Amino acid sequence: MSKINLSVNLCGIQLTNPTILASGILGTTKALLKRVAENGAGAVTIKSISVESREGHKNPTVITFEAGMLNAVGYSNPGVDAAAREFTNLQDVGVPVIASVIGTQKEDFVRVVDGLSAQRFSAIEIPLSCPHTPGFGLLAGQGTPQATFDITSAVRKVTKLPIFVKLSPNIPEICTIAKAAEDAGADAITAVNSMGPGMIINIESQKPILSFKAGGVTGDALRPIAVRCVYDLYKAIKIPIIGVGGISTGRHAIEMIMAGASAIGIGTGVYSRGIDVFRKVCEEISLWMQENGFDSIKSMVGAAHD
Amino acid sequence: MSKINLSVNLCGIQLTNPTILASGILGTTKALLKRVAENGAGAVTIKSISVESREGHKNPTVITFEAGMLNAVGYSNPGVDAAAREFTNLQDVGVPVIASVIGTQKEDFVRVVDGLSAQRFSAIEIPLSCPHTPGFGLLAGQGTPQATFDITSAVRKVTKLPIFVKLSPNIPEICTIAKAAEDAGADAITAVNSMGPGMIINIESQKPILSFKAGGVTGDALRPIAVRCVYDLYKAIKIPIIGVGGISTGRHAIEMIMAGASAIGIGTGVYSRGIDVFRKVCEEISLWMQENGFDSIKSMVGAAHD
Amino acid sequence: MIEQPMMAKICDIQEESPGVKTFFFKLNLNFEPGQFVMVWIPLLDEKPFTISYIQKDLVGISVLKRGVFTNAIHSKKIGDMLGIRGPYGRGFSLKPDSNSCVVGGGIGMASLATLVDRLNLVVDKRRGHVTVIQGARTAAEIIYQKRFRDMKLCTEDGTAGFRGTTVDLLKDLLKKQRFQKVYTCGPEKMLYKVVELCGEHGIECEVSLERYIKCGFGVCGQCDCSGQRVCIDGPIFNIQELSRMEDFGKITITKTGARVIH
Amino acid sequence: MIEQPMMAKICDIQEESPGVKTFFFKLNLNFEPGQFVMVWIPLLDEKPFTISYIQKDLVGISVLKRGVFTNAIHSKKIGDMLGIRGPYGRGFSLKPDSNSCVVGGGIGMASLATLVDRLNLVVDKRRGHVTVIQGARTAAEIIYQKRFRDMKLCTEDGTAGFRGTTVDLLKDLLKKQRFQKVYTCGPEKMLYKVVELCGEHGIECEVSLERYIKCGFGVCGQCDCSGQRVCIDGPIFNIQELSRMEDFGKITITKTGARVIH
């Protein structure tokens, strides 16, 4: 590996590199977070946690297609109390750990944040944008400017940690929603959650494959949409952006950073390139920066803007 | 080729098979329409026509990526008068020809429909859903239920031809908009137009590649989204649906039909499988129907619904 | 590869025991012993099963009737379709030049069946031998009765073969003979004891683990066992790997992600 | 393949005539004579150009200064970058065992340059010979002066070579010698006459057409010439194909899609 400095300061959190494990991928246990950290991630996000435990949708919950992945996991999680027990002594993980917090109403978000407050999370991410779980995200109307403002404000009151608000690529008014989050005190925007939902039908059985029928689209299919969202957001808001969607190579990461992302999330890339996708992406970023005369991630952020 | 009957009756238009050339692909001249018909299409759609001639966006206007295509052509077209001269004696084409009509306001749609009325078009398609042309489609607010109702009603008054209203996959309320079109007298819904817009940045030059920067995403990336739109629409409306988005194989076409489409459009597939994609798709549909005991397209429409 | 089920028609059904049926399909799967497939019943659910038979283009899964899903499979008839995706995971690594013992408990035997077939094919008769131990609660639960050359049985109630557990029987055998490798699948408590025993005797050992499987290809994190994804890093783990997996034999993770004692 | 420009650094610039410069890049392109690439200047535009030089890993494009875009290319310096995607289209099909004549008018010569190089390489000297005709308005516009073995010049004003058009010169040559094949590129009116002449003489002929190019890979329909897409079905068409293309020599289609007389 080259000596290029990939470090990033994200809302005061120091990351050795800009790659972050996206929520919902591998973030079920502390042991897996640690494994991802050992595979090069600059930070990791846990799978979203609600007040009560949830079984999620039945299988199939995750499938792939030519252009990416389709998932409707349905926010399975053991609930905040079990999560608080699972994610103790987070310093063992070796990199900053971001809590992902969900709820059907703003009080739930507050309760989960409270419940996790004794653990050493570095930030709170609130996804208001899941397209396939009744009661949550888009299906609960959390993707409006007003709801975003309300939920973010409520969380803001109960935590001093940086708050990342995670938005949907579906919503034409993504910038308005991001501004609502910014106004409510969010420290960063995570853009984007999975897109759609989409549906894949098995024609022999004449049935949608996912048990929930529809699910969020991620991976390559999502990348141009995510890049455009980040590009638009960079012009619209002042807080930093974590760019997520279809990143699996160093080039993809740099593209997202040039669109305006200060750090980048990786989900589906864990499938397409393996659990060491973080290390691979970092090596590819370094090499490219070296060949192209960049010496810091910061110097590339938003470079695609006039 | 097998003896399976692929014919479809779409709003009274008799098609020998369910594949339709989507608007904006190859539909610039009558000669190309004829060529596409010779390559197996059941019907063809012309490139969208406005009142005045338009140069469209500068190049690059169409590029591809791992999961599909990105385009911002910007509705280049020679205007209604030149189009009326180009598309004379349409019976020469050999299959039904669908006119695609655009405008910045409802009066424009009416003028274009009027201007083309002497030609033998089989239907009028009105795309209210382009995501990347200022003055038109989504960028002109045509993607609301009210605008859809108004424009469709206005066109309804001046033509007896079947009207197809083409919708965007971006809009969460696609069913509401489709119902507005249905209420206004539309005969079918074309679902969907390109998605996004998305953006692809060339990292060496640090610039978006498309001259318009953002453009609509089509091809594989769009397919699950398009299938889900069609699936939802099938439950919401009574008029037939033309399913478009990411179809390049017989399996894709059958998937879309089972989701609820009575016929299917092909655009990006012309790139991925060649201009004879129509013939290939028809052969693949036939073979599959034969192997799986289906004897008409109609018997498969909506089969994925409970 | 695209991770979507393909529908396969059941072309034969074989009853292995009152609770276990094998369903056969004509399918070309590039399957290694130890791997698994996801079996889909549209609109119902999708669950992991081993391929227990491979004969030319014919593959079979042996299913123990346990709950809603396996009951639904059992109600399928010849000509019905099931969705199959995979194979997934890392299979067994064979040690053909030596004596080995394959220890199966209950339906765990299904995961070992193609391994035994393969070992019998590749083991050099002059240098090695394959011993199979199958344990069950009672005689009626024994499967693959006539399938393998040297299969020793044990039942908890003594209705067939040795009375006692597979671990007891293995301990017994070890007094008389030496195995270079043990392969095992069954209830995790049993696996834990087999591993302990192999550790004491310095025998190589590979174990097939079970955890709740969702994606099957390493992204959802549901199948975690101490940082190892059972679906892709396993389901086969060797004794060295298991020694670093604290949860092995102790903790499993449910559908919700909660940790429960095994 | 992914249809996106790759940035390439200009490593050399060569002046071919007062209006034409060649820009060299280190690039590995799988380019066949007759094909073209799309050249991108970020935020400005993207236009089609032929590769006019291939030397190991060095490729060149020769650009005639005409309008906004070609002026912008001309203002580029060594070390600047241009985006390149392609190559696109169907190239010339070579007939190496016979006498051939390559007829270039104006910058059309650029599209023929690598063809002449290739022909000179593959033509069996005992069986065939390559004659090049380059036509220009005036001597100063002649390019590749010293590049080809047997190049005959003609100018409208007589300042270099034969006074008159390439068609006149070809007619003249045909009185003395026989060509089995003619390859040509230049203004469409000239191409039309060359094709006519070849038709009369029963000579095989391949023509490089120009139409407004947008996508370059056959989807936008902008480059139509009577149902043929110049970008992918062409830009090279033979005399039989051209005979079925009514627009050839008569009508072209502009950026908007309007038909205009050539």
Ligand SMILES: Cc1cc2nc3c(=O)[nH]c(=O)nc-3n(C[C@H](O)[C@H](O)[C@H](O)COP(=O)(O)OP(=O)(O)OC[C@H]3O[C@@H](n4cnc5c(N)ncnc54)[C@H](O)[C@@H]3O)c2cc1C
């Ligand atoms: C790698 C692997 C290979 C397997 N191979 C076989 C086999 O060849 N034959 C066989 O009969 N069984 C096999 N199983 C177990 C089989 O998956 C369960 O018996 C089946 O899922 C039970 O479903 P049910 O609805 O009938 O019962 P339930 O009542 O839903 O569950 C009974 C038990 O089955 C297990 N289980 C349920 N769902 C899952 C799941 N998605 N993933 C993992 N375990 C689950 C749990 O331990 C649960 O307590 C295998 C399991 C794994 C992990």
Ligand SMILES: Cc1cc2nc3c(=O)[nH]c(=O)nc-3n(C[C@H](O)[C@H](O)[C@H](O)COP(=O)(O)OP(=O)(O)OC[C@H]3O[C@@H](n4cnc5c(N)ncnc54)[C@H](O)[C@@H]3O)c2cc1C
């Ligand atoms: C297959 C092909 C190969 C070509 N190879 C060469 C070459 O090797 N060297 C060279 O100098 N020129 C070549 N050209 C022509 C070159 O593309 C034009 O000269 C250039 O686009 C002019 O752009 P401009 O902005 O400078 O001039 P403008 O003022 O914009 O245009 C001048 C003329 O160039 C043509 N033109 C403009 N844009 C395009 C376009 N997108 N596609 C096709 N034609 C266009 C039109 O005829 C126009 O009238 C080629 C054209 C084609 C179709």
Ligand SMILES: Cc1cc2nc3c(=O)[nH]c(=O)nc-3n(C[C@H](O)[C@H](O)[C@H](O)COP(=O)(O)O)c2cc1C
């Ligand atoms: C299997 C799967 C599960 C996911 N679960 C969650 C989740 O629980 N919470 C959340 O905020 N996002 C979730 N996401 C969305 C991802 O965090 C990410 O935003 C999305 O996948 C886009 O990134 P990618 O293209 O790199 O995968 C999930 C995505 C996938 C594929």
Ligand SMILES: Cc1cc2nc3c(=O)[nH]c(=O)nc-3n(C[C@H](O)[C@H](O)[C@H](O)COP(=O)(O)O)c2cc1C
């Ligand atoms: C290059 C290109 C140009 C297009 N132009 C138009 C257009 O003029 N009018 C229109 O209604 N749709 C236009 N579309 C959208 C297509 O008709 C179609 O809805 C979309 O491409 C999705 O189908 P596909 O995935 O098969 O390409 C265009 C698409 C492409 C790729």
Ligand code: FES
């Ligand atoms: S089942 Fe999803 S990671 Fe193993």
Ligand code: FES
């Ligand atoms: S330039 Fe688009 S089809 Fe030829």
